[in-house]
Structures are given as C-alpha cells and as structure tokens.
Amino acid sequence: MSRPLMVTFSAGSHGSWRVDGVTSVIGPSLALSARLQICEDESPPATDEAVWQLRGTVSNLRYTSLSDRSMLQASQAGLGRRAATRAALIPIKKNEAWWNLAQDERAAVFHEASRHIEIGARYLPAVARRLHHSRDLGEPFDFLTWFEYAPEAANEFEELVAALRATAEWQYVEREVDIRLSR
Amino acid sequence: MSRPLMVTFSAGSHGSWRVDGVTSVIGPSLALSARLQICEDESPPATDEAVWQLRGTVSNLRYTSLSDRSMLQASQAGLGRRAATRAALIPIKKNEAWWNLAQDERAAVFHEASRHIEIGARYLPAVARRLHHSRDLGEPFDFLTWFEYAPEAANEFEELVAALRATAEWQYVEREVDIRLSR
Numbered sequence: 001m002s003r004p005l006m007v008t009f010s011a012g013s014h015g016s017w018r019v020d021g022v023t024s025v026i027g028p029s030l031a032l033s034a035r036l037q038i039c040e041d042e043s044p045p046a047t048d049e050a051v052w053q054l055r056g057t058v059s060n061l062r063y064t065s066l067s068d069r070s071m072l073q074a075s076q077a078g079l080g081r082r083a084a085t086r087a088a089l090i091p092i093k094k095n096e097a098w099w100n101l102a103q104d105e106r107a108a109v110f111h112e113a114s115r116h117i118e119i120g121a122r123y124l125p126a127v128a129r130r131l132h133h134s135r136d137l138g139e140p141f142d143f144l145t146w147f148e149y150a151p152e153a154a155n156e157f158e159e160l161v162a163a164l165r166a167t168a169e170w171q172y173v174e175r176e177v178d179i180r181l182s183r
Numbered sequence: 184m185s186r187p188l189m190v191t192f193s194a195g196s197h198g199s200w201r202v203d204g205v206t207s208v209i210g211p212s213l214a215l216s217a218r219l220q221i222c223e224d225e226s227p228p229a230t231d232e233a234v235w236q237l238r239g240t241v242s243n244l245r246y247t248s249l250s251d252r253s254m255l256q257a258s259q260a261g262l263g264r265r266a267a268t269r270a271a272l273i274p275i276k277k278n279e280a281w282w283n284l285a286q287d288e289r290a291a292v293f294h295e296a297s298r299h300i301e302i303g304a305r306y307l308p309a310v311a312r313r314l315h316h317s318r319d320l321g322e323p324f325d326f327l328t329w330f331e332y333a334p335e336a337a338n339e340f341e342e343l344v345a346a347l348r349a350t351a352e353w354q355y356v357e358r359e360v361d362i363r364l365s366r
Contacts, residue, residue: 004319057319062245066285102249107286136187136319141197 004057007089007132008039009089009144012052017087019183025165027093027175036181038146054091056132056144063110070116077125084128084148086156087181091134091141098172099135114167123160126153141175190315191222192272192327194234200270200364208348209275210358219272219364221329237274239315239327246293249302255284260308267311267331270364271340274317274324281320281355297350306343309336324358 011019011030015037022032033051061069077084096108110116120129128148135142147155161178164170194202194213195201198220205215216234244252260267281289293299303312311331332340344361347353 004321006321036315057321059319061286063286065287068283099243102252103244103246103290104248133319136242136316138240139190140188 004059004133006041006055006057007144008060009054009146010037010039011035011053012037012049014049017183020182021168022180023178025176025178027177028174030179031093035108036161036179052143054134054144055137055139056134056141057137058130059133059163062133062149063107064117067149071123074123075124077128078144079128079130079148081128081148081150083150085183086149086154087183088147088153088159088161089179089181090145090147090161091175091179092143092145092173093175094143094172095174109169109172114169116164116167116169119160119163119167120161121154125154126150126156129158187242189224189238190327192237192239193220193222194218194236195220195232200281200366201350203363203365205363208359208361209356213360213362217236218261219362223242229315231290237317237327238320238322238326239317239324240320241313242316245316246290246301255300255304255307257300258304258307260303260311262311262313262329262331264311264333266333268366269332269334269337269340269358270365270366271330271344272345273330273364274358274360275326275328276324276358276364277326277355278357281315288340291353292312292352292355297347299347299350299352302343302350305346306339309333323340 013035016037017038018034018081019033022030031051062070101109119132120127129151130146132144132146134140134144135140147157194216196217197216200219200221202216202219205213214234247255281335283331284292303310313329315327315329317323317327330340
C-alpha cells in the first residue's frame with residue numbers, strides 16, 4: 001500500500017451494482033437508489049446526478065497486529081471475484097465515547113472484548129471485505145465497509161453481520177445503515 | 184473531542200503569524216512566505232492568494248495509551264498562551280515501509296524504540312503541541328505538527344526536535360520541512 005486510495009460510493013441511476021435494499025440498523029437511513037457506482041481515485045460523477053455520495057480512504061491498519069495480518073492475508077480473497085455477485089455497503093458512525101477512548105482502550109474493546117478479527121476470519125475467504133476510513137474527511141459516517149460474496153455464501157454473510165452487531169464494540173455504534181447490492 | 188477539527192495552514196501575505204524561516208530537513212522544501220494564516224473548520228482563503236496550503240485534522244489518538252494520556256493532560260498547556268509568541272509548523276511524510284507496518288509494529292517503534300511520548304513530555308508545559316493528520320486527505324504530508332512556546336523556551340524547543348530526529352521512528356521519515364514563526 002503506497003498512498004491511501006480515495007473511494008467514492010455514489011448512489012443514483014448509474015453504476016455496475018444494482019441496489020436491492022437500504023435498511024437502517026441504528027439511526028437515520030440513507031435514500032434508496034437504483035444503482036451504486038464506485039469511483040477509485042478519480043473524480044466522482046457530478047453530485048446533481050447522485051442521490052447521495054459517501055467517501056472514504058483505504059488506509060493503514062489501525063488495530064491489526066502483525067500476526068493477525070499474516071493470518072488474514074493467508075486466507076482472504078480480493079474484491080472483484082466473478083462468482084461474488086452479491087455485495088453489501090455498511091456505513092457506520094461510532095459515538096463520542098468511542099473516539100474519546102485512548103488507543104489501548106479502543107484496542108481492548110476491539111480485540112479482547114469483541115474478537116472483531118476472529119469473527120471476520122471465520123468467514124474467509126467466502127466474504128471479501130474492504131474498509132474505508134471516512135471520519136477525518138468530515139463525512140457523516142466514520143467507516144464504510146464493503147463486502148462481496150457469492151449467493152451461496154449469503155447465510156454466512158448474515159451470520160457475520162449478526163455476530164459483529166452482538167459485540168461490545170457495537171455498543172459504541174450510533175448510526176449504521178445496511179445497503180445490499182447485486183450484479 | 185466530538186468531530187475531527189479540519190485545520191488549513193495557508194502561507195501567503197495574511198495571517199497572525201510572521202514566517203521567520205523555512206528549511207528543509209529531509210527532501211524538498213516549501214516556498215517561503217511573509218505570513219501564515221490558520222483556518223479552523225472554515226473555508227480557507229482563496230488558493231490564488233496562497234503560496235501553499237496544507238490541511239490536516241485534529242483527530243482521535245492513534246498510539247497514546249490511557250496512562251500516557253493522563254500524564255500528558257496533567258502537564259500540557261493549550262495553544263494561544265499570551266507568552267507563546269514563537270511557533271513552528273513541522274510537516275512530515277513517512278515512507279511506505281512505515282505505513283506497511285502492522286499497528287503493533289508501528290506502536291513498538293513509537294513507544295519502546297523511540298520513547299516518542301516521553302521525549303515530548305520532558306518539554307511540557309513549555310512547548311505546547313497540536314498534531315494534525317493529513318495522510319487520508321490525499322495531502323503531500325502525513326502529519327502537520329504545530330508547536331507554540333515562549334522565546335525563553337527556544338533552547339528547549341531545539342532540544343525537543345533534535346531528540347525526536349535522533350529516534351528510530353525518524354528513520355521512516357522521508358520528507359520533513361521546518362517552518363519557524365513568531366507573532
């Protein structure tokens with residue numbers, strides 16, 4: 001990874017992903033659109049065509065240790081697999097209490113209390129994932145997580161999001177929207 | 184801290200800080216200007232008036248533990264003290280090797296190998312400091328650190344920057360500019 005990759009998710013009438021549904025998990029939802037376009041490091045389409053746009057950067061690791069990273073790299077799959085015709089975009093905003101924690105306190109919730117990496121690793125390589133950081137950009141959400149999986153892994157994906165939502169970490173989530181897509 | 188504070192440092196002919204000098208420590212320098220203007224969470228002045236503009240966000244802690252934070256909070260001073268008429272803006276870019284490290288590897292260089300927080304703490308409260316994160320914004324530098332101190336603390340400030348530049352962490356710095364200011 002050299003420079004962070006800036007990614008814009010643009011909801012409107014264009015894009016290779018069809019939007020199958022938008023649901024609010026916590027807090028206000030986002031508007032439903034027909035399609036979602038993903039722009040990487042390029043000018044996003046003009047805003048007047050978009051129902052909404054969310055930006056985030058694929059940046060350096062914030063909690064992942066060397067041993068976790070080795071484990072993940074050995075088992076994870078990349079985006080864009082031909083069979084992965086289902087996707088989810090899950091924007092999340094954590095509350096002020098989370099961001100006021102020191103690094104070791106956040107790491108303790110993430111690792112020991114919530115087993116965040118272990119939970120995600122159970123569903124590798126079936127569910128591919130890319131995290132985008134939005135908070136420092138002044139965006140309405142802190143993180144945008146993009147998931148891709150084959151239709152046969154749909155149940156596994158539901159298990160994954162349910163397991164994460166049951167963690168101690170999720171008690172700090174004050175807004176979460178769940179956007180499902182297919183192509 | 185609620186949302187991250189976006190700060191723009193704008194070099195030109197306006198601003199409350201007079202630029203006393205700009206020197207390159209590692210890599211290309213920045214152009215010298217007469218003054219520096221600091222805009223917090225507001226539209227920065229039009230770019231055609233500025234010699235250069237650098238942006239960063241005052242965001243959540245990335246390496247600081249709860250105990251370090253308590254120690255720092257007990258001894259540090261805020262910005263804007265009347266006696267603190269000297270300042271420095273030190274933009275830094277770390278290399279790809281740094282950003283490719285996992286979180287625990289970066290933390291080990293920062294804490295155990297470099298004693299970054301201990302070094303900074305030696306000069307509290309004389310030298311006030313605010314860190315701005317720039318990397319995820321697609322900026323030319325990764326960090327912008329702003330320091331304020333009284334003229335009587337000038338030698339202490341030189342000791343501080345010299346001590347940091349001698350650390351293992353600084354071997355990952357590939358560009359550093361040192362801008363000195365007064366008001």
